[in-house]
Amino acid sequence: MMLGSVLNPVNSTIIAVSLIPIGDALGAPPSQTAWLVSALYLATALGQPVVGRLIDVFGPRRLFLVSTSLVGVAGVVGTLAPNLGVLIASRVLLGFGTCAGYPAAMALLRSEARRTGRDSPGGVLTALAVTNQTIAVIGPLLGGLLIALGGWRATFALNVPLAVAAVLLGLFRLPVESGTGESPRRGRLATQLDLAGMALFAVTLVALLLFLMNPHLRDWYLLVTVIAASAAFAVRELRAATPFIDLRVLGGNTPLLATYGRALVAYTVSYAFLYGFTQWTEEGFGLSPLHAGLAQIPMFLVAIGVSIVSGRREGVRGKLLVGGVGQIVACVVMLTLTRDSPVWTLVLVALVFGVPQGLNSLALQNSVYFQADPERTASSAGLLRTFAYVGSMVASSTTAASFGRRADTGGMHHLAWVMFGAGVLYLLLTAFDRTLGRATDKDTSADAPRAS
Structure with a gap:
């Protein structure tokens, strides 16, 4: 499950150092190669809650095997892609393929808690977070090495052996009967999956992304589409017998929201730092992809250390504030x-960013585990990733708008101001949230309801 959950992070970090070489090879500026980032996260944002719900219904094993197989297919398509359009399509496949790993791991963790009667997932949750951080350490350096040895296409070919290994391990190691125990025979599948809700959710995200990638008043119709589709989605979900995203439950669970x-x-x-700052270090500062990857390593090393140390503490409020x-x-x-600027200042930025990288992801993950309805652990975990990937799409569009044709210093400073504003908002959302102190309350046992 750890291998499955890292397929997305490894592709995220490898593409960060690949964007400039891909743009040079295919004649595409940063404003166009940004779609390589957004396409993957759009597909993942749509796919995570869908696959999470399917895992809640059918259990992790089948969904993990089918979804992870797509990663290998995406690797082949990306390796052979003749142009940017096909390359973007391979990233869409990759996004759907990496959907199952994380929610399947959370569902298995919940089922083990039920089976053993022990709801003490701190060590496993920390291991998942550290595994993701570890692969993120390897990703930029590995991407730089692969580009130096075989060009940017080698970064896509890497997915083939990774997918094969994950599928084989899944076949031999994952329990055949697993999950929350909800029978797939209850009602028709189409009713259980709420296809209409999924479609409206997809329209909302696609229209929002298209607007954010190049915000302009002439594209007002996209904003109208977002508002109309989201309103229709809310109405649909409130009336559906088995909603795609249960807004009634979420509405009563303020801490989870x-x-x-x-x-x-x-x-x-x-993600704005991962993609925007990395592109600037290559094109604006003059580093090679290999050296740009090396410049990211201090951040991930610090993040791993912070995750290991802070993972021993159950509270989340202090982690989120720091x-x-x-x-x-x-x-x-x-x-x-x-x-x-001297090179050591790049390292300094990476070191400082390592602290929130190690604290935020772990604290958010732990919060969802204890705040979510136990019967929807996988779909709630998938929805956490959906919100994270919406954030990545906002970061990608902001990066594209900041840089335009070239990742220069002025564009990087513009991006940094946007990041600063988002950071202030994050701190305010945390400082004034009084429910955080109860996120790991001992009363929230494996079978207790999470809605407040």
């Missing part, structure tokens, strides 16, 4: 950087 809001803002900052302050400090340091 607040966690999702924090995830959106936190990952906007995180993480919020760390984001703001890192953005301030980014605003001081220019093309003539």
